[in-house]
Amino acid sequence: MAFPAEIDKQVFALGDFPLESGVTLPDAKIAYVTLGTPNHDGSNAVLLPSWYCGDYTGYEFLIGEDKALNPDEYFIVLTEMFANGASSSPSNTPPPYDRGNFPRIAIRDNVRAAHRLLTTQLGITHLKAVIGFSMGAQQAFQWAVSYPDFLDGVVASCGTAKTYPHGVARLESAISTLKADAAFQDGNYSAFPEKGFTAWAQHWCAWMFSQEWYRQELFKANYESLDALLHDLSFWQTRDANDLISHAMTWQQHNVGTTEGFDGDHEKALRSIVAKVLYLPGQTDLYFPIGDVDYEAQFISRLEYTPIPSIWGHTAGGGSNPDDSDFFNRHLRAFMAQLP
Amino acid sequence: MAFPAEIDKQVFALGDFPLESGVTLPDAKIAYVTLGTPNHDGSNAVLLPSWYCGDYTGYEFLIGEDKALNPDEYFIVLTEMFANGASSSPSNTPPPYDRGNFPRIAIRDNVRAAHRLLTTQLGITHLKAVIGFSMGAQQAFQWAVSYPDFLDGVVASCGTAKTYPHGVARLESAISTLKADAAFQDGNYSAFPEKGFTAWAQHWCAWMFSQEWYRQELFKANYESLDALLHDLSFWQTRDANDLISHAMTWQQHNVGTTEGFDGDHEKALRSIVAKVLYLPGQTDLYFPIGDVDYEAQFISRLEYTPIPSIWGHTAGGGSNPDDSDFFNRHLRAFMAQLP
Numbered sequence: 001m002a003f004p005a006e007i008d009k010q011v012f013a014l015g016d017f018p019l020e021s022g023v024t025l026p027d028a029k030i031a032y033v034t035l036g037t038p039n040h041d042g043s044n045a046v047l048l049p050s051w052y053c054g055d056y057t058g059y060e061f062l063i064g065e066d067k068a069l070n071p072d073e074y075f076i077v078l079t080e081m082f083a084n085g086a087s088s089s090p091s092n093t094p095p096p097y098d099r100g101n102f103p104r105i106a107i108r109d110n111v112r113a114a115h116r117l118l119t120t121q122l123g124i125t126h127l128k129a130v131i132g133f134s135m136g137a138q139q140a141f142q143w144a145v146s147y148p149d150f151l152d153g154v155v156a157s158c159g160t161a162k163t164y165p166h167g168v169a170r171l172e173s174a175i176s177t178l179k180a181d182a183a184f185q186d187g188n189y190s191a192f193p194e195k196g197f198t199a200w201a202q203h204w205c206a207w208m209f210s211q212e213w214y215r216q217e218l219f220k221a222n223y224e225s226l227d228a229l230l231h232d233l234s235f236w237q238t239r240d241a242n243d244l245i246s247h248a249m250t251w252q253q254h255n256v257g258t259t260e261g262f263d264g265d266h267e268k269a270l271r272s273i274v275a276k277v278l279y280l281p282g283q284t285d286l287y288f289p290i291g292d293v294d295y296e297a298q299f300i301s302r303l304e305y306t307p308i309p310s311i312w313g314h315t316a317g318g319g320s321n322p323d324d325s326d327f328f329n330r331h332l333r334a335f336m337a338q339l340p
Numbered sequence: 341m342a343f344p345a346e347i348d349k350q351v352f353a354l355g356d357f358p359l360e361s362g363v364t365l366p367d368a369k370i371a372y373v374t375l376g377t378p379n380h381d382g383s384n385a386v387l388l389p390s391w392y393c394g395d396y397t398g399y400e401f402l403i404g405e406d407k408a409l410n411p412d413e414y415f416i417v418l419t420e421m422f423a424n425g426a427s428s429s430p431s432n433t434p435p436p437y438d439r440g441n442f443p444r445i446a447i448r449d450n451v452r453a454a455h456r457l458l459t460t461q462l463g464i465t466h467l468k469a470v471i472g473f474s475m476g477a478q479q480a481f482q483w484a485v486s487y488p489d490f491l492d493g494v495v496a497s498c499g500t501a502k503t504y505p506h507g508v509a510r511l512e513s514a515i516s517t518l519k520a521d522a523a524f525q526d527g528n529y530s531a532f533p534e535k536g537f538t539a540w541a542q543h544w545c546a547w548m549f550s551q552e553w554y555r556q557e558l559f560k561a562n563y564e565s566l567d568a569l570l571h572d573l574s575f576w577q578t579r580d581a582n583d584l585i586s587h588a589m590t591w592q593q594h595n596v597g598t599t600e601g602f603d604g605d606h607e608k609a610l611r612s613i614v615a616k617v618l619y620l621p622g623q624t625d626l627y628f629p630i631g632d633v634d635y636e637a638q639f640i641s642r643l644e645y646t647p648i649p650s651i652w653g654h655t656a657g658g659g660s661n662p663d664d665s666d667f668f669n670r671h672l673r674a675f676m677a678q679l680p
Contacts, residue, residue, distance in 0.1 A: 165566045166546065166554035172570050173542035180520040180535040195520040199539065202513035206506065211629040214506035226505045230512050286626070289551040 003060055009033055009086070012117045017088075023103035025093070030113045031086035032056070033078045035063065036071035038124065043340075045075045047130045049114060049139040051159075051318065052247055053239065055080050061319030061328075062131070068332035069131075077122065079114045081135065083246040087113075090187075090242035099242045100187025107135070107254045111142045115150070128339055129153035131332070133318045134287070135247075138163075138254050144273045145256045152339045154273070155332060157280040157308070157317030160288045160296055161256040162266045167287065171248045174203045178241050187242050197236050200244075205230060209313040210284035216311065270299035278304045278335040280328060282316035306331050343400055349373055349426070352457045357428075363443035365433070370453045371426035372396070373418045375403065376411035378464065383680070385415045387470045389454060389479040391499075391658065392587055393579065395420050401659030401668075402471070408672035409471075417462065419454045421475065423586040427453075430527075430582035439582045440527025447475070447594045451482045455490070468679055469493035471672070473658045474627070475587075478503075478594050484613045485596045492679045494613070495672060497620040497648070497657030500628045500636055501596040502606045507627065511588045514543045518581050527582050537576050540584075545570060549653040550624035556651065610639035618644045618675040620668060622656035646671050 017028035056078035090102035118124040132140035137159025181196025223229040257266030281293035310316035357368035373396040396418035430442035458464040472480035477499025521536025563569040597606030621633035650656035
């Protein structure tokens with residue numbers, strides 16, 4: 001346990017927060033945690049933005065005395081994305097923006113909110129690195145495009161700078177599983193839409209790990225049988241369907257190219273990145289496949305490209321497997337040492 | 341058009357057909373087509389069993405004067421699987437085995453039915469080859485295990501001899517999309533369960549092609565936009581949900597190792613194959629990934645292993661892309677020439 005038991009999750013009030021969609025979200029907030037202390041010249045701050053369905057605890061595998069990010073050395077800021085249930089979300093926002101009426105959130109909205117937290121609340125004007133897994137990686141790339149002078153390094157594991165059409169299709173197929181259940185009631189459900197969630201859970205099961213992981217039956221470490229895995233809804237039972245859909249839509253629409261000034265051109269946006277980039281794709285990631293990463297890598301000028309040799313699919317970069325986490329820590333430690 | 345316009349689909353009556361599940365299916369039937377003429381020594385017969393949701397027309401890309409299988413040279417038998425809507429299926433079987441009550445069908449049931457068709461109806465006692473794509477490949481491998489003396493060659497494109505746990509999980513996630521829709525009514529639907537089918541269609545979209553195919557936007561050859569692809573239900577609107585689920589369950593449970601005499605050991609069953617095997621996996625197939633094929637290949641003694649270099653995902657081996665079909669035809673022609 002890297003995190004102290006008495007850790008305190010903070011909430012940063014953003015007030016009326018204008019979103020990229022054009023809607024202003026009243027009384028917006030983001031949840032966050034800090035670990036460690038900013039040093040005198042402000043050169044030890046790192047930001048780790050949360051991922052899909054995640055919270056600050058997700059990055060524990062990178063944090064600790066024996067890990068790449070030692071809180072004795074770094075000032076570590078862990079932010080939680082809109083729609084994760086703690087930051088402003090469909091499930092915790094009052095009308096008229098509650099539930100299915102929650103406005104569309106962009107990755108850039110999350111990045112802008114975290115920028116405001118850092119600069120106005122925490123007094124941070126420079127980051128050594130933004131480090132992210134999955135949608136956290138999307139945020140890390142966006143930081144480098146939106147605020148090129150603010151950071152020295154980007155660390156992106158199992159996540160790309162744009163969601164390509166397959167990701168859009170895959171996520172749409174997930175969203176449609178919940179909508180297929182009449183109990184979902186267009187987001188106004190009164191009970192957990194269990195049949196929709198069964199299909200939803202199985203969707204994520206099949207995409208999350210590699211086919212090789214399944215063939216080797218690595219699920220048997222945690223489940224008696226494949227069937228038990230496919231019918232375990234426990235993770236989802238505490239989640240809110242509208243939050244999940246909002247989050248998925250944020251993922252679907254992401255594109256660094258649609259940042260102001262880049263005319264929708266993601267190659268141009270990637271070429272604009274001046275930060276040093278540590279790219280850690282998962283060799284068997286079905287969400288952000290290595291082919292998409294290879295494609296993006298050609299546009300990034302200061303790149304360390306280190307695929308995680310793993311059959312753990314998308315989860316390789318998210319702390320699910322000790323060997324992969326060691327790999328991540330080892331490369332992250334070396335990368336951090338090279339930054340100014 | 342390789343097939344003559346006046347082609348006649350035949351139906352072979354199996355009578356009361358005992359299934360591997362223990363149930364006897366009354367008045368069972370399989371649909372089939374033949375092309376060409378058996379030669380004097382009976383050495384020119386080939387069998388092409390249909391695939392998921394397919395019928396005899398699926399193999400047209402391999403058949404014709406300019407294709408690997410010329411009906412002037414070969415006697416070509418095209419069988420259609422149980423549950424495809426023409427052979428005995430949930431949608432065309434009377435009570436008590438109609439709709440959701442249709443018994444579980446094994447790949448071996450299909451193989452046994454085709455064996456009976458060949459031997460009792462068509463007078464064929466030997467096949468030059470069984471050639472199959474996807475679930476057709478599953479049948480081809482099963483032929484080689486069940487009837488080792490009956491055939492000289494197996495041609496398996498984009499399909500393995502066993503469904504590994506990922507395939508089970510993926511197919512379960514598909515089945516659950518239909519079950520999530522209350523209109524499905526446990527198989528007793530009166531109207532097309534449209535919401536379930538929307539999630540179902542999107543499931544297949546996302547799995548069928550590779551992520552690279554999507555990134556290169558190859559869907560634009562047939563659709564105005566990704567959204568148009570994701571909301572095109574036309575292919576499914578003419579299908580019966582119970583047929584589709586029955587078919588998927590056949591796929592899920594397949595394992596050459598559970599053939600009598602092999603004690604569930606698929607490696608042993610693969611080692612028993614004496615036929616020459618042309619294995620044509622799709623390099624980017626997400627259903628039957630190349631890793632599973634590599635794994636099986638090590639147990640097959642007389643093997644020609646030729647991955648299809650394609651970004652068309654699973655469909656590479658099914659005639660969806662002219663370059664891939666040329667590749668298949670070229671290798672199939674050369675392989676057939678090597679058989680006795």
